[in-house]
Amino acid sequence: MKKYLCTVCGHVYDEDAGDEKNHIAKQTAFGDLPEKWTCPVCGAFRSKFRELPDVHAAETPKPKQDPPKIPDLTRLKQSIICSSLARGCEKQYKPDSAAIFTSLAKELKESLPKAENVSFTALQKGVEHDIASLIPTAKKVAENHYDRGALRALTWAEKVSRIQHSLLERHAAEGPNLIRDKTVYLCPVCGFIFIDTHAPSKCPVCSVPDWKFEIVED
Ligand SMILES: [Zn+2]
Ligand SMILES: [Zn+2]
Structure with a gap:
């Protein structure tokens, strides 16, 4: 079978x-x-x-391919990278560097214009684009550079994007019933989201134990 x-x-x-x-x-x-x-x-x-x-x-x-070109980074992307670097510095016990990256990320984010026409449909389209195009492109670049760290992070990113897409799809079908009488759990390590009556024993993406999960309140 x-x-x-x-x-x-x-x-x-x-x-x-x-x-x-x-x-x-x-x-x-x-x-x-x-x-x-x-x-x-x-x-x-x-x-x-x-x-x-x-x-x-x-x-x-598979035949080997040339890595695709990476366009210049937008302010939003720069801001996301700075906040990721801040987390990295925290993990390596470098609070001074972490504080600098945090304030840089904040400054970049605040300089952005407010998003217009936000909707679940637009969000779903964006996540679809990530899964179908951006993540595979980034994986190709990482593979060509033998960057195993980046590949691992991208594998996580792909799984997290897939759960986001799945939840958006379920939200479109079920509406608010999706979270009725349930708890929303967030894995603080990889970003995976669970909606259930209890947390799973460990994160299926990054394997952290259930006590690490954060509960998302509305
Ligand atoms: Zn599943
Ligand atoms: Zn996780």
């Missing part, structure tokens, strides 16, 4: 094993899952799953 990967959180649906949490019997084909079935870990819709290739099938090597 086949296996299907949740592209949001990495959970694997194994047809042989079924899904105990959602009362799906063993040997249930993915196509026979109920219409309303969602990922037992992150709640993503069935459409977010893809079939896993047979591990015994041979992999075809």
